[in-house]
Amino acid sequence: MLEVVGLTKSFGAVRANDEVSIDLVTGEIHALIGPNGAGKSTFITQVAGDLAPDSGSIRFRGRDIGHMRAAERARLGMARTFQISSLIGEFTVLENVVLAQLGRLGESMRFFAPVARDQELRNLAQECLARVGLESRHRERVSEISHGERRLLEIAIALALEPAAFLLDEPMAGLDQEGSRMLVGLLDSLRQTAPVLLVEHDMDAVFALADRISVLVDGRLIATGQPDAIRSDDAVRAAYLGMEQP
Amino acid sequence: MTPRIASAAVALLLLAVPLAGTVMDEPWLITLATRVAILGMAGVGLNLVLGYGGMVSLGHAAYFGIGGYVAGVLAHHALEGDPVLLWPVMLGGTDSMIVIWLVAIVSGALLALLIGCLSLRTSGVYFIMITLAFAQMIYYFTISWPAYGGEDGLPIYLRNSLFGLDTMDPMTFFLIVFAVLVVVICLVSMVVRARFGLALNAVRQNETRVRSVGIGGFRVRLVAFVMSGAITALAGALFVDLNRFVSPSMLSWHTSGEIMVFVILGGVARLWGPIAGAALYVFLEQVLGSMTDHWQFWVGLLLIVVVLHARGGIMGFASGQRSDDG
Structure with a gap:
């Protein structure tokens, strides 16, 4: 591999x-x-x-x-996590995972539909969060979650890349x-x-x-x-x- | 006050002033409001890179100016009846606002593409300096180009035309500008809420993270930069129609600084922030300017207070929210 x-x-x-x-x-x-x-x-x-x-x-x-x-x-x-959590601080937990999906799907250059209302992206992101046990924290801003939760979020983001x-x-x-x-x-x-x-x-x-x-x-x-x-x-x-x- | 109400308040205020001007028969109020709308629009362009993208461009006068010269030069040739270009294709001038707007948008976008490709490889202070340097190059170029008035600038004697409207009527022209402004803000609102906006917002905060999830940060920033240049150029074209005059001063670094002041005073990354900022600036210019020649000293003081204590500017202060989405 x-x-x-x-x-x-x-x-x-x-x-x-x-x-x-x-x-x-x-x-x-x-x-x-x-x-x-x-x-x-x-x-x-x-x-x-x-x-x-x-x-x-x-x-x-x-x-x-x-x-x-x-x-x-x-x-x-190739999904990488960082030794010192490297997240988007002003985003919610869910938005951090959605961002990773945009990367995987190559959809960062779409200018029309509002991303926050995209149910499919949200559902996929929730699945990733569920795998690390953060699904109930999806609305929290990253700057407000604990260190341990950040470590888990790093892994949820990696999962969202559907990595090899x-x-x-x-x-x-x-x-x-x-x-x-x-x-x-x-x-x-x-x-x-x-x-x-x-x-x-x-x-x-x-x-x-x-x-x-x-x-x-x-x-x-x-x-x-x-x-x-x-x-x-x-x-x-x-x-x-x-x-x-x- | 929610951000939405704060935005609506700014829009309504901007509409109310020229209405008051009409009722009280004070047409200069209409011109003032038109100026605010146009300068604010230039700020909306800068806000896309400065507020949403975190790129501190000190060269947005370049796009404002190129839009202005597009309007001035095309209108000049239309009036003189001689072509703008003979070769490779013959291009005549025009006094159609629609055509002028489109040419201004495309010129601003292309210039931003060129400048962006080179300057976005740098960041921080270097980015500020390189965007300033490009704008100064174009500034000196217009000064030394005698065909279009050089340092003295180029007057156009009539406003350009749109659908047979009487564009010389201040209220008509204001409404045209206001309509364009609303369209521009709606488009920016759409873009920053779309997938692209999420990526741009993320690039501002943590480009390493953005790379690691497979999104090229450079491309995202460049696209935002190009959109920004296009919007500011459109504002420049309208500005020349308002004054019926274009000169290199539109391109000077003072202009770049003023556009940045509108954005910061009004509140970065807020849709109507630059309009609020431009309104306050023009208001202070009128009120303080009538009392003292040193009115900019007080604007400077205000700017320091905003930067130190109210990062959200007027819109942040009015809405009590960290961002428009709050």
């Missing part, structure tokens, strides 16, 4: 990503983990098309998408235990919709969810494999897991 080969990106003398290769196959959750500053967000931003890599190739749904802009990649079915792949950048960031538990259940079900590339710091969640795990340290990929193999990998323990559990 998604195949990234040899992605490299330098900021000055710092190699943020050094020949990183990751693939995503149908039905899986592939977690990308690593210490802070390892280059995970840089990687996702390049795959999403908001940052141009120095070298390397990205194939998605059988096409080379390296030259495509972020909006084109999204229309092709999810790129989730730390979806649990800042959630309390209960919120995390709920989100784990939701993420678990996402893989039936489309495969998930999951960047996450919460190790319990990663090991509970991931079919495969890749470990990024100082911009280099040091291991890729099934959770059990990663847990027992010496290099990973030394470089990363060891820091949390000495």
